[in-house]
Amino acid sequence: MKQHKVTVGKFFQYLILVLVFILLVGPLIWEISLSFKGPRDNVYAVPPYIIPKSPTWNNYVKVFHQVPIFRYMLNTLIVAALSIFGNVAFSTMAGYALARLKWHGRKLVYLMIMVTMIIPVEGVIISQFLIMRALNLQNTLLAVALPGMVGAINILLMTNAMAAIPNELEEAAEVDGASVWQRFIHICVPECKGTMTVVGIFAFVGSWNDFLWPLIVLSDENKYTLTLGMNRLKGIFIQDPRLIAAGAMVALIPIIVFFLCFQRYFFRGLEQGALKG
Amino acid sequence: MQQSEKTAPRARVKESRREKWREKKEARRISAIPKQQRISHVSASDKVAPYLLSLPAFLIVFIFVFLAALNTIRLAFTDSTMLVPGHFIGIQNFLDIKNDPYFKYAIVNSSLYVVCVVPFMVILPLILANLVRGNTKIMDFFRTSFYMPVVMSAVVVGMIWTNLLDSHGLVNSFFLAVHWVQKPIPFLTDRWLLLFSCMFVTIWLGLGYYMVIYLTALANIDESLYEAAQLDGCNAAQEFIHVTMPGCRPTMILVMMLSTIAAFRVFNEVYVMTNGLGGPGGEDMTMSMLIQQEGTGLQAHTGYASALSIIVLLIVGVLLIIENVLQRRLDR
Structure with a gap:
């Protein structure tokens, strides 16, 4: 009786999981199939079918021909590199100062960072653009990266990671006469490598997918990032879903591969952020 | 362990x-440092170190968030445009907002977004997290696949779903093939259906994120509670209601706060699925889209857009306060 009940429960559990899988991953599989469908495939067929009848690379060739995808990717990578560098270096430095050093103004700076964390980007985005224009940086990749180069949440994560280092480690070095800089670089940074990786990974995904800010600050198509390029591609290829699917795949596959490689850091990052947020 | x-x-x-x-x-x-300094504990470089270390982070946050926020408040009381700095006009912008038809659409849509999306974001990922627990390979596989939409760009996902929900798209083809409908459902052209389609995409994008947040909470629930519930003859649904939900309550409130703010600020997927215009006649505009439309371009009304930003800031602030109070009350 009991055994029977368990298997029924398991059956429903897997049934739901498979249905959710179809719902969440199915669209991706459909788009992959669509991106390989040739002109002789009816993409509007009722009922739909998934295996292309005349598979072809042509859709990808066309996308790369008509839209400078590599340029968009390069632009995105430049922004992402700046964002990763800024978030990892600056929040680690600030985290160390906030968590482990005593100085005047420490509480004030900490408070300011906490307050800014609850300000939504929509509240400041127009002003950010005006600041960029005043600095004569509008329409540059630096302007795309700059406001996101330090996330308040990352400073908080690094502060927490730095605070978790046992005091004895640093005290021993201090007794030996290590300066603040030496203690920071040789003792505390190696202890926080895990959190730094998490910060870097989230900075990468964030800048790879950012849309609103680049949309506001960039007007020159040569400076477009991938998301802006995709939005443009949608306008150009509105008639042919095969080309849109091919473009979508070009934008998605790098980030999905990246995710699959660094999966555990994604989950660990959410764990740290969620427990402390 | x-x-x-x-x-x-x-x-x-x-x-x-x-x-x-x-x-x-x-x-x-010892060989490098002169004798006097060996005695003193704090060198000059150690004294300035904290300021130098926190300077880059401080400058960026101060200029691009703190000053920008102050500037938004100042602009909201001026008639400045992208080309003209403008003058102080008191609360005129806020009076204008009242008569702006697009503002009505935007505030209704953004609020509806919160009301419709948040319950799904709080409950569905919790159920999902419950189903994908365990350290088996197959559960690992499900967890990874369910998280995948989270790393995808909302722009590209919006493109994909525009494709799927099109009148000839996969969803309509499927419904036609199984004879659930006689003619295609206008997911992308009807005002309300388009809004609901966008909400669906938002939920689709967020499920995995909140699922992982819940997984950490579930790991902290005492296993013996489940054993006790089983001894008492609870079925899976009862276990969920009496053990899982109370055990995850703080996380549920956290998820509620996060998803409320995210839903009110929604931009990317709505922008893409409404072709950047807010659907038929701008009726599917959200608050963030309205700010973007009013505040960018050469004709932009930066003063008016800033007033809209202030409204968003205030509403997000109020939502945070309400949920904080709620949390306190539940904790008691």
């Missing part, structure tokens, strides 16, 4: 590395 086993050898390696480093540094330090 696993973690302490893993970190133990690593810590030992680090310790020996540190030992070597310490000896080297010690020798170098």
Whole structure:
């Protein structure tokens, strides 16, 4: 009786999981199939079918021909590199100062960072653009990266990671006469490598997918990032879903591969952020 | 427990590395530093270190968030445009907002977004997290696949779903093929259906994110509670209601706060699925889209857009306060 009940429960559990899988991953599989469908495939067929009848690379060739995808990717990578560098270096430095050093103004700076964390980007985005224009940086990749180069949440994560280092480690070095800089670089940074990786990974995904800010600050198509390029591609290829699917795949596959490689850091990052947020 | 086993050898390696480093540094330090400084504990470079270390982070946050926020408040009371700095006009912008038809659409849509999306974001990922627990390979596989939409760009996902929900798209083809409908459902052209389609995409994008947040909470629930519930003859649904939900309550409130703010600020997927215009006649505009439309371009009304930003800031602030109070009350 009991055994029977368990298997029924398991059956429903897997049934739901498979249905959710179809719902969440199915669209991706459909788009992959669509991106390989040739002109002789009816993409509007009722009922739909998934295996292309005349598979072809042509859709990808066309996308790369008509839209400078590599340029968009390069632009995105430049922004992402700046964002990763800024978030990892600056929040680690600030985290160390906030968590482990005593100085005047420490509480004030900490408070300011906490307050800014609850300000939504929509509240400041127009002003950010005006600041960029005043600095004569509008329409540059630096302007795309700059406001996101330090996330308040990352400073908080690094502060927490730095605070978790046992005091004895640093005290021993201090007794030996290590300066603040030496203690920071040789003792505390190696202890926080895990959190730094998490910060870097989230900075990468964030800048790879950012849309609103680049949309506001960039007007020159040569400076477009991938998301802006995709939005443009949608306008150009509105008639042919095969080309849109091919473009979508070009934008998605790098980030999905990246995710699959660094999966555990994604989950660990959410764990740290969620427990402390 | 696993973690302490893993970190133990690593810590030992680090310790020996540190030992070597310490000896080297010690020798170098003593020969390099003049005698007076060996006695004093805090050198000048140590005193400025905290300020130098926090300077880059401080500058970026101060200029691009703090000053920008203050500037938004100032602009909201001026009639400035992208080309003209403008003058102080008191609360005129806020009076204009009242008569702006697009503002009505935007505030209704953004609020509806919160009301419709948040319950799904709080409950569905919790159920999902419950179903994908466990350390088996197959559950690992499900967890990874369910998280995948989270890393995808909302723009590209919006493109994909525009494709799927099109009148000839996969969803309509499927419904037609199984004879659920006689003619295609206008997912992308009807005002309300388009809004609901966008909400669906938002939920689709967020499920995996909140699922992982819940997984950490579930790991902290005492296993013996489940055993006790089973002894009392609870079925899976009862277990969920009486053990899982109370155990995850703080996380549910956290998820509620996060998803409320995210839903009110929604931009990317709505922008893409409404072709950047807010659907038929701008009726599917959200608050963020309205700010973007009013505040960008050469004709932009930066003053008016700033007033809209202030409204968003205030509403998000109020939502945060309400949920904080709610949390306190539940904690008692």
